[in-house]
Every structure is written in C-alpha cells, then in structure tokens.
Amino acid sequence: MTKNEASNSGIVITTTLFLNEQPLYALFDAGAMHSYMSTSVASRLELLSHKVHVDLSIGLPLGETIACPHMYKNCPLFIGGEILMADLIQFDLSDFDLILGIDWLSVHQAKIDYGNQMVSLVSRHGGKVYFKGEHCKSNFRVISIMKAQSLLKKGCMG
Numbered sequence: 001m002t003k004n005e006a007s008n009s010g011i012v013i014t015t016t017l018f019l020n021e022q023p024l025y026a027l028f029d030a031g032a033m034h035s036y037m038s039t040s041v042a043s044r045l046e047l048l049s050h051k052v053h054v055d056l057s058i059g060l061p062l063g064e065t066i067a068c069p070h071m072y073k074n075c076p077l078f079i080g081g082e083i084l085m086a087d088l089i090q091f092d093l094s095d096f097d098l099i100l101g102i103d104w105l106s107v108h109q110a111k112i113d114y115g116n117q118m119v120s121l122v123s124r125h126g127g128k129v130y131f132k133g134e135h136c137k138s139n140f141r142v143i144s145i146m147k148a149q150s151l152l153k154k155g156c157m158g
Contacts, residue, residue, distance in 0.1 A: 013117055013133035017098070018078040020045050024097035028119060028133070030112065032101030034058070035086055037072060038093035047072050056089060066091070080129035084108055084121065 013028040022045060042051075050072040057065045070090040076083045077098075086104050093099065105112075108121040108129075117133035 013112060013114065013119055014096075015079070015119075015131060015133050019075055019098075020047070026098040026100055027096045028100050028105065028110070028112065030102050030105055030110075032099055033103065035088050035101045035104040036091040036093060036099045037075070037088035038097050039090055041097045042070070042072065042090045047075065050075050054089070058089070058091065080121070080131040082121075082123045082127070082129045084123065084129070 012031075015026055015028070016023050017026050018024065019041075022041075024041060052071050052073055053069060054071045056068045056071070058068050059065050068089050068091055072088045072090065074085045075088055077086050086098075086100065088098065091099075108123075111120045113119075119131055119133060121129040123129050
C-alpha cells in the first residue's frame with residue numbers, strides 16, 4: 001500500500017514508532033495477514049540477533065508471489081510509552097518502514113477507531129497502551145498561485 005492509498009482508504013492508521021531508538025513510519029493494516037519491515041530498514045538497523053531464515057512466499061493482490069527468506073523475531077517496538085514485540089518479515093516496502101498486520105494487531109488485542117485515528121493495545125503486562133495515529137504525509141507541498149506565478153517568471157519549471 002502506498003501513502004496515497006493509505007490516506008484515501010479510511011481503514012488504516014499510520015504513526016511513528018521506534019525500533020532500536022530509530023524512528024520508523026508505520027502503517028497499521030488489519031487487511032494485511034502478516035507484519036513487515038522494509039528491506040532498507042532491515043539493512044540499516046542492527047538486528048542480526050533477531051534475524052532467522054524462513055521459507056515464506058507472499059501472494060500479492062495481482063497474483064504475483066514473492067519469496068521472503070528473512071524474518072526478524074521479537075523485535076522491540078516502542079509505542080505509546082511501552083515496548084511491544086513484533087515478528088517482522090523482510091519485504092521491499094517503498095512508502096512505509098513497517099506494516100503491522102492482523103498477526104501483530106491480534107496478539108496485542110488492538111481496538112482501532114478509524115474515524116478518530118485512535119488505537120488501543122494491551123501491553124505484555126496487561127496494561128493499556130493508547131495512541132493517536134497521524135494523517136499520511138503528502139509528498140507534495142502546497143503553494144499559492146501567486147507564489148507559483150512568481151517562481152515561473154524566475155525560470156522555475158512547473
């Protein structure tokens with residue numbers, strides 16, 4: 001799923017959370033069966049102690065199947081003031097660092113209010129974790145027509 005699709009769907013929530021003290025842009029998607037970590041994040045973070053070989057194939061919506069040979073088990077995600085563990089399949093994601101699917105959401109007994117962009121989870125100690133999702137950030141900057149005309153007159157391309 002792309003950022004644009006996420007912002008238009010109304011059935012996903014995005015937030016920034018932390019893994020190894022690194023901020024990661026995450027998508028909470030109850031429509032995804034598994035949870036994923038982008039290949040670029042996996043190579044950037046020091047997670048070798050969590051890496052295991054798996055023989056897993058992921059079916060994409062258009063019928064294509066992709067082999068996913070690596071999973072990162074028990075990764076500590078810091079969210080809402082708590083550490084919640086995740087098993088993350090390495091996958092080539094482009095717009096998100098993580099996708100947390102139904103496997104992770106069900107383990108943490110997620111209750112999602114899409115209208116208010118609110119999520120409640122249960123920590124490993126039984127406490128409640130609450131957080132408010134973010135609206136997907138657009139890759140486009142909005143400027144006024146007067147500013148655009150001024151920039152075009154100066155030779156900028158538009």
